[in-house]
Amino acid sequence: MAKKARKKLSLLDTLVWIIGIVVYLFLILPILVIVFSAFSPSEYPEFPPTGFSLKWFTAVFGNPQWLDSLWISVILLIIVTPLTVILGTMASYSLARLNFRGKELIQSLILSPLMIPQVVLGIGLLYLFTMMGINGSIIALVVGHMIVCFPYVVRTVSVSVSNLNPVLEKASMNLGATPMQTFYKVTIPLIKPGILAGAVFSAVTSFGEISISLFVSAPSTVSVPVRTFGYIDQTFDPTINAISVIFIIISVFALVIIEKTIGLSKVM
């Protein structure tokens, strides 16, 4: 009787595991497909593969348009990441320590770009930047990216701050340090893993941002995702495969850094 129950149990367990594994395969499928087709010599990838080729990579790096876009994307990432990380770290720290009316409102305001329809964020910023006369500039793109990256930074840093014992800060203050010194010398070093993970998330998000960029960029400020969008929208161009592999390599790097600093399971 007991044996029968256990057998039934394991059958059910196996079923759940099979479904679960299929779901994970489904999640990773697009990435596998891209890696597979980036090295394929024919325009449309074939299965089984007919050969191995790096020609799509040479096509990307031989094309000045793609190089321009790569340059724009890298510049954006380099400006957006430190700005978002500095502001986001400051904000998450004070939101964790301060208690005031309306705190929840500010918290949800900062996290809201995750939930607001992207098309609405894009149009709102497009309209504002046009009024300010800066639409299509690097500044416009920087601001748009910062809005999207903020929630990720605040979430990862908040995890670190909530694990931090306020007694340590109190001790530093009692020993005569000013609030500023305490923040620099005690708080920041202790929440460094969260800050680093936030920076990685921010950099990756900025590098892949499209929904807002599409609205606020000009022909001279076309980032890699926006150019990719244009290529896909108009034709089927296999050089996109090579571009995609660059994105995947970056996200693998990001994964490794996050796992080594704070642990994936903690930030998500």
Next chain:
Amino acid sequence: MRKTKKEKQQVFQWLLLIPTVLFFCVFLVLPFVLLIVLSFRDIDSMQNLLDTYSFSHYIEVFTSDIYIDAILSTLGLAAVTTVLCIVFAYPAAYLLVRAPSRRLRALFYILLVSPLLTSVVIRTFAWIVLLAQNGLINDILLKLHIISEPLSLLWNMKAVVIAYVQVMLPFAVLPIATSLSETNPNLRNASMSLGAGRIQSFLKVTLPLTIPGIISGAMIVFSLAAGSYITALLVGGRMQPIFPLSIYQQVMQVFNLPLAAAMSISLVFIVLIFVGILGLILKRWEARMHG
């Protein structure tokens, strides 16, 4: 003496918060307010802005068949995506929480997070490679002689749903995994030792305890699915009745910004209503579970 120190610290903490609050006021709240004002402004037949205000754009949105159709099918799309995401997310979350070794759990996390770290354009492109007429799926099916003519898998709502589920699934898995890991396994064991079967224990004990995770996952997936346009445009094509896509086209092709603003504000409120209802259900449920 100590009090002044505490006050000093509080002033410092406020100073740290203010730049961010200002940033969000200028670049998130202000554009939204401007959009609301713009959505009421009249335009002439050449789409020049006039100085008069009216509800005309909202009337246009909610009386034209095209837009009503687009709103309804967007809500349907978001609902289907949400349900599929939750159904598939549950076993994935279960594996994540119950993985027997740390290594395996880390692997599941990597599989889960890596799509999040890859740009939406790239993931969408992969679906085009898979689903196109001469794409991988048709290629394999033809070579296996399962079909003799390539199937048209792209440029329809089904393709959009498949791509949406893949893009948004991690957002459903993570909250469900969190609430699964918070459930006390003793409760389930107690239920089973009292004679309940495994399925019965799941339905009566585990599932109710993870409802909060399910609902918060549903809230995120629903609002993402109702507001995205990039994937819809690339996989579904320009002709799909998807509301965010209509908004994008109003701005980029028709250049009717006030109408696009009215559509945007309508979309935000429609999404808010649905997410708000889910939030209410969540509150009710938590009140029932804990009190």
